[in-house]
Amino acid sequence: AQTVTQSQPEMSVQEAETVTLSCTYDTSESDYYLFWYKQPPSRQMILVIRQEAYKQQNATENRFSVNFQKAAKSFSLKISDSQLGDAAMYFCAYGTYKYIFGTGTRLKVLA
Amino acid sequence: EPEVTQTPSHQVTQMGQEVILRCVPISNHLYFYWYRQILGQKVEFLVSFYNNEISEKSEIFDDQFSVERPDGSNFTLKIRSTKLEDSAMYFCASSDGGTSYNEQFFGPGTRLTVL
Numbered sequence: 001a002q003t004v005t006q007s008q009p010e011m012s013v014q015e016a017e018t019v020t021l022s023c024t025y026d027t028s029e030s031d032y033y034l035f036w037y038k039q040p041p042s043r044q045m046i047l048v049i050r051q052e053a054y055k056q057q058n059a060t061e062n063r064f065s066v067n068f069q070k071a072a073k074s075f076s077l078k079i080s081d082s083q084l085g086d087a088a089m090y091f092c093a094y095g096t097y098k099y100i101f102g103t104g105t106r107l108k109v110l111a
Numbered sequence: 112e113p114e115v116t117q118t119p120s121h122q123v124t125q126m127g128q129e130v131i132l133r134c135v136p137i138s139n140h141l142y143f144y145w146y147r148q149i150l151g152q153k154v155e156f157l158v159s160f161y162n163n164e165i166s167e168k169s170e171i172f173d174d175q176f177s178v179e180r181p182d183g184s185n186f187t188l189k190i191r192s193t194k195l196e197d198s199a200m201y202f203c204a205s206s207d208g209g210t211s212y213n214e215q216f217f218g219p220g221t222r223l224t225v226l
Contacts, residue, residue, distance in 0.1 A: 032211045043200050045154070045217040052212075091154060096211040098144065098167065099204075101154040 001024045002027045004094050006017050006102035020067075021077045021105045023092030024026065032052075032096050034068065034075045039089040039104070048090070101108050113137045115218035117203050123224045132188045132221045134207030141143065143186045144204040144215060145178065154202065161209055168184055193225045220221065 004025045013019035025034070036048040043083045051068045058066050062081075067076045079086055087109040092102040116135045124130050129179055132135050136143050145157040159166040160178050175197075177189045186205075204215040 029211075033214070037217075042219075043148070044219045045202060045223070047214075050214065092188075093154075095215065098156045098159055098210050099146070099154075099215060100156070102154045 002029070002094055002096075002100045003082075004092055004102040006092055006105050008105045009103070010106045010108070012108045012110055013079070015082055015084060016105075017082055018078060018080045019037060019107065021081055021090055021107065022077075023075045023077070023102055024077065025092070025094045025100075027073070029096060032094060034066075035065070035074075035093040035095060035099070037064070037093060037103045038075045038086075040087075045091075049077065050071050056101060079107075082109050083105050085109060112115075115203055116141070117201075117218040117221050119221060121217065121222045122226070123226065126195060126225055127192050130190050130193055130223065131225070132190075132201050134188070134203030134205075134218055135184050136186055137191045137205070137207075137216055140205035140207050140216075142166075142206045142209045142213070143180070143217075144177075145188045145205065146202040146217075148200040148202065148220075149196075151200070157167055157188075157201075159209070165173075166209065170177050193223075195225050198200075198223055198225045 032053045034051045038046045050062045063080045090105045094100045143160045147156045158172045159169040200220045202220045203218040206213040206215045
């Protein structure tokens with residue numbers, strides 16, 4: 001069965017600094033997607049970035065980038081130039097025909 | 112930009128009552144999903160639906176739950192007799208295909224509170 005593990009329940013970062021959130025997963029599939037979702041206090045799920053497993057190039061979206069290590073089944077999210085609005089829960093997810101989510105990392109941004 | 116919508120945003124009900132959570136998927140999408148997130152926990156898959164049939168369901172999706180596409184636009188989740196432990200955020204999602212290449216788009220969620 002597929003699993004997603006986020007080992008950091010909470011992280012803090014100073015405003016304008018860089019932070020990396022960790023995620024590992026387990027699967028026997030070869031084709032899948034990986035996602036990072038942001039969940040603010042409103043609890044809406046906002047897609048931050050996604051990575052296609054067959055692409056070696058790491059995805060980037062403005063200040064957000066991933067480090068995808070397929071062999072190691074690792075998918076970390078790097079947030080550069082952190083802003084107060086980045087404070088939220090971040091969920092890593094593995095996706096085929098259904099999504100499997102990790103337990104989340106609460107990110108605090110310190111002014 | 113097309114989006115998934117859900118109503119109501121917050122539903123409060125008494126234990127034992129039936130509730131129906133409603134979703135309007137993106138119009139050209141054919142695959143529909145419900146997920147659940149108990150407060151403080153991770154998001155969990157409940158059920159997927161395609162061509163008026165359940166494609167897959169999780170262990171959580173027991174006989175108390177049912178899904179339906181009553182018309183061409185709505186997708187509903189019914190809980191027949193709510194329990195306290197059904198209190199959670201329920202997310203609807205839709206996609207234009209059922210493979211890993213088809214991104215699921217999530218709605219804003221319905222917060223269900225069972226008293």
